[in-house]
Amino acid sequence: MATFDLELVSPERLLLSRPVEMAVIPAVEGDMGVLPNHAPMIVALKGGVIRVTEGGRETERLFIMGGFAEITPTRVTVLADEATPVATLSRAAATQRVAEAEAALAAATNDAPEIREKAMDRVMAARAMQEAAQAA
Incomplete structure (x- = not known):
């Protein structure tokens, strides 16, 4: 399956940087699914969970307190105000x-x-x- 690069950056550190099949991000307008070759855009994010899909299954859930995401056809960069794995x-x-x-x-x-x-x-x-x- 096609992938795109997902990077999740918080002020403290880089939390995630790898190819993924899909990511669902908590955009201010509502949860937004991102797949490879997505139209370019910049979106504001609200507090919520980023869900990452790899190998056809959800592999990671990360909570963010808000921020911005830059989406291109080959990359999504999330600049989060604060980010934490949901499990923690x-x-x-x-x-x-x-x-x-x-x-x-x-x-x-x-x-x-x-x-x-x-x-x-x-x-x-x-x-x-x-x-x-x-x-x-």
């Missing part, structure tokens, strides 16, 4: 992040709309992390 997510840590994000959103009620929107994005990403941790 902690339910307690995810629950704590949800509480912290919700508190920050509550404190931003009188702030500018763009600040409230960023706070809401953090809440949604933390909730996605909590869901992924519970499913792992």
Whole structure:
């Protein structure tokens, strides 16, 4: 089967760099499947799970807190704000992040709309992390 190169980069390190058959990424507009020869684009990512398919089966699940992806016909580069293998997510840590994000959103009620929107994005990403941790 045809493949493309997938790279997942976080501020701390390069988490993944290899040929894959398919990747499903959490785009802001909704989950997006990427196959070889995909149309070129740059997409914003929300908090969610990247699912990697190799050899006809899902081989890896990585949680990201958001970021961007550059897609070309032969490569996908994901620049993630934060990335963690789903298997290593902690339910307690995810629950704590949800509480912290919700508190920050509550404190931003009188702030500018763009600040409230960023706070809401953090809440949604933390909730996605909590869901992924519970499913792992």
